[in-house]
Amino acid sequence: MQPAALNRFASVLPASRVLVRPAELAAYESDGLSAYATRPLAVVVPETCAEVVEVVRACRDLQLPFVARGSGTSLSGGSMPVADGIVIALNRLNRIECIDPVERIAVVQPGVVNAQVTAAAAAHGLYYAPDPSSQSVCTIGGNVAFNSGGAHCLKTGMTSNHVLGIRAVLATGEVVEWGGRSRERTGPDWCGLFTGSEGLFGVALEIVLQLLPVPEMFHTVLAGYSSLEAAGDAVSAVIAAGLLPGALEIMDRLALEAATAAVHADYPPGSEAVLIVELEGPREVVEVERRKLEEILRASGPLEMRPARDMGERAAIWKGRKSAFSAVGRLSADFLVQDGVVPRRRLGEALRQIGTMASAAGLRVANVFHAGDGNLHPLILFDGRQPDGLARAEALAGDILRMCVQMGGSITGEHGVGMEKRDYLPDMFSADEIDCMQRIRAAFDPLGIANPGKMFPGGEAPALSHHGLHPLEKAGTIERM
Amino acid sequence: MFEPATLAELQDAVRGAPRVLCVGAGTKPRLSAVEGVRISTRQLCGIVEYDPAEFTFTALAGTPLAEIVAVLAEQGQHLPFDPVLVEAGSTLGGAVASGLSGPGRFRFGGVRDFLLGVQCVDGLGRLLRLGGKVVKNAAGFDVPKFVVGSLGRFAAIGAVTFKVFPRPAATRTLSLPARPGLLERLAAGRWNIDAIDIPPGGQRVLVRLVGPEEALEPLAADLLRALSAGDDAAEVAPEFWNDLREFRWALPTGVLVKSAITPGQVGDFTAGHVSCGGNVAYTSVATAAEIPAHLVGLTLTGNAPLWVGGRPRYAVEAAVKQAFDPDHRFPSLDD
Structure with a gap:
């Protein structure tokens, strides 16, 4: 040094x-x-x-x-x-400084683990809504930097929708405090701008999070379909009926195989795709909505419908879903996970195109996605021992991202641009728009010292090394969503 | 005054004078009571794209909220944050620039939580499309959120994309007698309450339940039982919400101030309207001289300082202003 x-x-x-x-x-x-x-x-x-x-x-x-x-x-x-x-x-910096059951907020330091917030709030019947799959280890500071999502974004939003206040040190050394304990604010939304800035502005020191009352009742249904399209059509039907489920998730056959092998998940035989729908709310509301949901799903021609009869069965459904990424690691030591978004109605078309592009590239792709908000997570399997393995996988990933943008979507729904997708930012934004963002970045960080090389194209090339599961995934500590 | 009808004309208007500010219907007149050439968004009007199945729409900034509310309702959808001053003629762009949300902010969040993307003209006259058009997007800085509440001081808002939700099949409004501890019991309860407001005077608490019709009767009965609300509780007409959203209670020629508060501060604000479960308060007084000493907030109407009680100031604010608007074509937050 x-x-x-x-x-x-x-x-x-x-x-x-x-x-x-x-x-x-x-x-x-x-x-x-x-x-x-x-x-x-x-x-x-x-x-x-x-x-x-x-x-x-x-x-x-x-x-x-x-x-x-x-x-x-x-x-x-x-x-x-x-x-x-x-x-x-x-x-x-992992202290939960305060859980206030009256104001329904948590004040935390950036190193507090996501799931610990909910654990600490549970005694008051409250929870912290954003639930990225890595929630058992990922920290609130990181969630704020990348505006993390999870399986419940359509209804409850992303991290940004739950951050009420931020105290931060900017790259200039200035300490700022924006927002606070109120759910409302006046003036420009500085917290909103800071959240998702990918560490390019500074470091959050203390974050005020809103907490929500734990829903009284959940109703989770797993339905198997003979095609991905049929599962996608079922999602459209649920939406068209005016329901707002807490979660709407789809897994394709390869993802199902992986989950079956990894956590012995059990799916309706012959399923090419599985849809998971979860309703939540007061029991009186859920009782009415579950009947409506059952009608809609029955009319969508599933191979089989499996409503969870108790919290144990609900947990089993989610275990299969949340393990899907690490489970794919059993099919292939090396894989890339993508995070593009397409308009919901084009999900079927997007998946068909991904299939076609994958065949042409000679690569296998497993699909797990948040169908409710059109957020795809194609897992591109490749062999890192082959000299061009990673390059081919990255080329396919790039094609998928460009397809998402062409369909009017986004290159990232919840993982952020980071190092990985910075070269695709110009596919989504014009030179003027990127210039505007760089000017904003320079306002917060005139020296360009806060997390340089991320988000914007043209940064220094990083060194490539080995592939495979994250060490924490290998240890079974986290899963990707 | 400029009256652009297209985004390209909005660019011309921003470049057309050294000091400009967009105004919509002028329903929050104090926010635009500054020197400069007005850019009226009256002609910059219309829904550009609305796909109910995607839960999104895009509309030009001058589109009246009333039009948006009506078009969404036809498709069984709504803006859950309950826009205010709809009947008064308020525009979509005005709702974004002012950052005002109605009682429905309580359940799913405010304007900021439903705004997905913005097309705006910066101080350099560039038309910028920031954020996204899909319900989920994490690419680039979240400039759309920053534009919420920025009072048009950093960029001129040309068009916005919002996320919408299905409209609840039915609603029911209960009026309960106010008493200590009631707000938090309601807010933390199992009833999935959509809105909790205290109308001016502080005597009553309005509670809105939403959901399928057949669920609301038992839900309401259970809520009243659990809170021992007794005979003094009543079901009231939904118009009550409308009177609050339109500020019909406020002094017509007085000063109206919005404050972000916490539930613990509600006691200081019951002379006016307390909204969003005790997180927002509106204070109405005849003149600036009558503004209570403790008040901190943003003046929406009347002759009073824009920022009552001051506001935090950081060096980065000037730097960000410089980034968006180096020639200071738009007024500053302090003008």
């Missing part, structure tokens, strides 16, 4: 919390997009917000790039280190 930088950090943090030895840095080289790896100069481990502020100001003074990092589960390479920069590991 450069001595000047080392000296500066030594004045901010004890030496034990400035990691510089290669063995210590190795764990921080990659994130959930394990195709990429870069070794940072150092990893610093602050324990207080004041230390984070000092670290960021030191980086500013030294013009040293920094990447804030929680659990490193980003699927877009968003928390990948910068080769000549430092990683600010925020895991020790």
